[in-house]
Amino acid sequence: MREAIRYLSRGRLVELRDVAPTEMLLDHLRLRLGRTGTKEGCGEGDCGACTVALGRLEDGRMVYEPICACIRPTATIDGCELVTIEDLAAEGALHPIQEALVRHHGAQCGFCTPGIVMSLFTLWANEGEVDREAVLDRLAGNLCRCTGYRPIVDAALEACDARADARPPVPFAARAGASAEALAALAADDDDLFLGDETRFFAAPRRMETLLALAGAFPDATLLAGATDVGLWVTKQGRDLARVIHLGRVEGLDAIEEDGDAITLGATVSLERAGHALGRLDPDVAEVFRRIGGAQVRASGTIGGNIANGSPIGDTPPMLIALDASLELVGGDRVRHVALEDFFLDYGRQDRAPGEILTRIRVPRLGPGQAFRAYKIAKRHDQDISTLLAAIRLTIADRRIVEARIAFGGMAGTPRRALGAEAALVGASLDEAASWRAALEDLRADFTPLSDLRGAADYRTEVSVALLGKALAEIAGTESGKTRIRPRREEAGR
C-alpha cells in the first residue's frame, strides 16, 4: 500500500504525504507552492480561470486535458503530469499559443488569460484538426468578460494552423519523452493508495476488491470520482470530508466495451470519453455531451458521477433512459442490474445501497427502424445547466411508430419518462401530423414541472411539447435546418 501521492511536474516526480482530501489543487499551487499564475475566478469550475493541464498516457501517447484546479482535490492528480501556466514559456520564448494571444490582443485585464492559455494549450498539444468549432468547444469552459473572445478564437486558430512548423519552447519539448516514460512507470503501479487513518482518510484503491472492501467498511465515506460536484461541497459549502474513497484509480472501472448490441461504459469513464464513445450512436448524443459543462468539467467529471448523484437536471440520464440504458451495481459480493429509469426513486434518492458501487452503464445501440433525437434547452448554449432536456427514441415500421421512449430532465424531481405521450404515440403515422396530436396533448399531463431560476413551469411545459413535435417532424423527414437554429450535425460522433 502506498502512502503518498505522486505526480510529475517540470520533469520531476513530486511526492506528497500530507495532503487533505479537501485540499484543492488551486490552493496547493497558490498557497503551498507559491505558483500564483493560476487564478481563482469562481471556485466552482464554471469560469476556467484556474485551468491547468493534466497529462497522461493514452494508448502510449501523451494526452493533455484541461481541468479546473479550483474543485479538483490535489490527491486525485496522482499518476498525472501537472502542467501550469508557469511551465509553458521557457527562457523568454513563449509557447505558440501565448505568442498568438499577444499578437492578436487576446488579453485585456488578463485575469482569465492563464486559464485560456492552458485550455488552448491542451487543444494545441493534442493531435487532430482544429477548426472554429473545436476552438469554441474548448473555450466553452473559459469565461472572458473583456475581449468578446474574437481575438482569442483567432489566435487559437492561427497557432493551431501553424502547429506543423512551430516548435514549442525547448525545455517543454525536451521533457515530453521523459515525461511519457515517467508516467508509464507511475501507471504501472498496482498498489492501493491510502493517506490518513481510519478516522480521516483519502483512499484511492487500485483493485476492485479493495474498493468494495472499503466501501463496505465505511458506508458513510464520500465516493469521489471527478469531483466536479463534490468539489463544490468543499469550496462553496465549506464542508469537511472526513473519509474519501476515490474511484479514479480502480483498474478496469474506466473501460469502454463495445459489441454489436451495446456500448458499455465503466463508471469512471470521463464525460469527454463517454461523449466520444456514445456520440457515435447519434449526433444529438454527441451534441448533448459537447454541451455538458466545459472541456474542463468533461475531462474530470464521469458518466457514473453524472448518474449516481441523482440530479434532476443531469444531462446524461434522460438521454440514457430514452436509449434504454441499464446499470450494474456491485456491493460486497452481490452484483445486480437495474434499468436506469428505475434507479431514480425520487428527488435526491437513488436505488443505491450504502456501500454499493455503480460500476457499469450499458447503453444499447439503436436498432433497425429506430430514430433518436435529443434537445437541450438552457439560457446559454454552451456550459449551462439544462432548463429542460428532451430525449426521444422512436421505433418505426412502415412509417408508423411501434414504440416510443421519451424521457425528460428538468420536468420533475428526477429524470423521468413521459409515459402518457409514449403510449399515445404508438400507432401514429409519421406522415399524418394529426396523429401526433394526442401525444402532444398527453405530454402536458405527464409532468408537473416546478418554476425556478432557470425557467417557469409553463415555459417548461410548453417547450417540452414543442420539442416532441420537433422530434416527430424531423424523424418524419423535415430537415433540421428548418427546425433548429443550429442544425443537427448529421455526421455521427466527432
Place this chain on the structure above:
Amino acid sequence: MSETVAPAIATAQGQAQVGRPVVHESSLRHVTGSAPYIDDLREPAGTLHVAPGWCREAARGRIRAVDLAAVRAHPGVVAVLTAADVPGINDCSPSVGGDPVFADESIRFHGQVVFAVVAETRASARAAARLARFDVEVERPAVTVADAVDRDSDVLPPYEFVKGDAEAAIAAAPHRLAESVFVGGQEHFYLETQIAFAEPLDGGEIRIVSSTQHPTEVSHVAARVLALPEAMTPCECRRMGGGFGGKESQATQWAVIAALAARLTGRPAKLRLDRDDDMIMTGKRHDMRVDWRAGFDDAGRVAAVDVCFLARCGHSADLSQGVVDRTLFHADNAYDYPAAAVRSRRLLTDTVSNTAFRGFGGPQGVAFAERLMDAIAIRLDRDPLDVRYANLYPDHDAPTHGATPYGQSVDDGVLGRLMRELERTSSYRARVEEIDAFNLTSPFLRRGIALTPVKFGISFTLMHLNQAGALVHVYADGSVAVNHGGTEMGQGLNTKILQIVADVFGLPLGRVRIAATSTAKVPNTAPTAASSGSDLNGMAALNAASAIRERLAVTAAGLLGCAVAEVRFAGGRVHGPDRSFSFADVARQAHLARVSLSATGFYATPDIVWDRAAAHGRPFFYFAQGAACAEVLLDTLTGEMRVVRVDLLHDVGRSLNPAIDLGQIEGAFIQGMGWLTSEELVFDAAGRLKTHAPSTYKIPTARDTPADFRVRLWEGGGAAAETVHHSKAVGEPPLMLALSVHSAILRALTSLAPGRLPPLDLPATPQAIVAAVRALRHPAADAGGAA
C-alpha cells in the same frame, strides 16, 4: 515586444507610438501568468485574512442580537470586527451616506456585512464567518420595482428634464403609443473578485492596495472610517482583473475593512471575496421599469415623448443620482424629440445597492429610445431604420442642429453619414428583403435584422470629476516614469499613456515605465470611469511630459547650438538642424545643469457647464457615436436565439491605439449582448439573489460571439473637440450597440404578427421570447403593445 509584434512606423514627426496598434503593456505578463494581481503578491510575514460575516436568514429587519462566541472561538481567529470597532464614521458611501461598513441596528439587504473575521488563514476566516448566530426581527422586504412603488419608497428625490409641452403634443399627434417595459440589471462579473490588502506602516500610516477604479475614494473613506488624515491612508492599484464600474464605489468597503483589520491588529491584512459573496454583496446595473407614451406622425417622426424610468436603486443612494441622471441624459439616444418629459424615480428597495456599470445608466435610456423607434416602425409598418433616420439629430454640417431635452445643442453629430455607410457596407436593404422572404415560408424559425445607433455624452455629469493629474519623472539615464490618476482594469489606459508620453520625448516604449496608480503620487483623482480615462489622464500626462520636454529643449538647444524651436525629439534622440544627441545624454546634461526633470501635469475639461437644479446646460464635452447592424435567428417555439452576423462601425476620432479601441468596441458589444440576452438576475420573494455564481448567471461564452463579426473604426472624420491627439472615448459607448441585437429579435418576432409590438422585456431570454410569442399569438391575453 511591441516592436516584434507590430513593426514600428518610426517617423521624424515625433508620432511614432500614438496611433499604432501597440500590444497591451502587460500582455507578455498576462499570457505567462506573471502579471501579479493583488492576491498574487507575496504576503508579508504575519499577513492575516479577513472574511465578511452576514446573516443568511434575513433581507430586512432589526438586529436584536448577534452571538459571535463561536466565531471568536474558531481556531485561527485573531479578531472579529463589528460596528463597535470603528474608530471613525461607520459609513463607506461614495455620496450621501447610508452604507454602513458593518450593519449595526438593522439589516437592510440580504448579504449586508454585519461583522468581519480576521484569522490566520483564509480558510479559517471563512469557516468562522459562518458560525455567527443572529436574532433578527425579520420583515418582508421590498424586492422589486413594483414592491417599491407599492410601498412608495424612494432613496433620492424624483428628477426630470422637460422640453416643450409633451402632454399637449402627444394629444395632438396623429398616432400615439404607450407601453411599460422592463429593462433588467446586470452583474459585472469581473473575473477578479473584490480584493484589498492593507498594512500598517511607520507612524500609524495604513497603506492600502486595492483592486479599485477609484483609489482616491478608497483612501478618503478609509481615512473617514479610521479617523485618520487622508495623507495617512494612501491607496494604490497596479491593475484590476476587470472593473466595468463594479469597482468604482463598491471596492471601497472591502479595502476599508482590510485597513481596519490592519489598524486594529497591527498586522497586514487581506480580504478577497469569494465569488458568491461578491455577487451577493455588491451592487449591479440598475434594473428599471420604463413607462412611456409617445405621439408621432405618419412618417414616424416623433412629436413628443413622456417617459418615466422607475429605477431600482437598492437600499442606499450609492451612485444612483448620477446613474439615473445619465439614464435621462440618454433617453433621447440619437433622436431629436421636439417635446419631451423625461422623468425618473429612484426607488428604495431592500436589496443590494445598485451601482455603476459600463454605461452608468445610459444603456437603459438608450434601450428606451430604440424601443420607441421599433414600436413606431411596427405600428406604421415602416422599416425601423427609416424611422430612425426620420428622427436623427442632424449631422454637424447640417444648417441647423437639434437640442437635447437638457438643452445641449448636438453640433457634432455624424450619425446620418455613419449609419448610411453602415447600411451600405452591411447590405442592410438586401438582407431585409431576403429575411422577409425567409420568414414568409419558415413555420417557426424566424430571422430579424436591425441597425441601431448610439450617441453617448462624454464627461462626468458631476462636474468636479472632470479633472486629472499626472506626475512624470525623467531620470538622469534618460528613462522615464509616469504616474497618473487613472487605473488599469484591462482597458489599455496605461498602454495609451505610455504611447502618449513616449511620443513627447521621442522615445521607444521600452524607455517609459508606468508605475502603479497611487494617491501618494497623484492625489485627489477622479474615478477611472465615464469612458474618460484616456481623455483626462492622457491629457494630464501629456501636459506633465511636455513641461519637462520644454526644459530639456532649452538644455538641448545649448548643446546643439540651435534655437529652442528647432529642437526635435525623435527616435530616442534629440535633434538639432545638423546633429543630434541621445536623449539620455541630454537628460544627463540637464541634470548636471540643475534643471528639474520632474513635473506634474493637470487637466480640467474645458467648456462644460451643468446646472442640475435648472436641468439645463452643456454637460458633455462631445458625443461619442457609432452604429451596429445585427442579424439574429430565433426559434419561436423554444426561444433559443443565435446572433448570426454583426457589423459595427464606431467613431473613436483619431485612435490612440486602434487595436485597443477595437478590443474595447468588441468587448463592450458582447458584454451588452449578454445584458440583453442571457444574463438574468433572479431574486426570490425573500430578497435573496438566486443567481449568485456563474453556474446560474450566464455571461456570454465564445460560442455566443457571432461567427460573422465585422468591426471597423469609422474614418469619416476626427473629433471636433480638442481632445488628446483628437481621440475619442471608447470604453462605454459601444456597449449600447448591442441593442441592435434586441431590436433584431423584436423584428423577427414581429414577423409572427405584423403591426403588433411584441411585449418583449429585456433581457430576451429564451423564456422571455416564448412569452412574447405567446402574447403575439393570443392577443386577448396580452395587456402590452399598442395603446
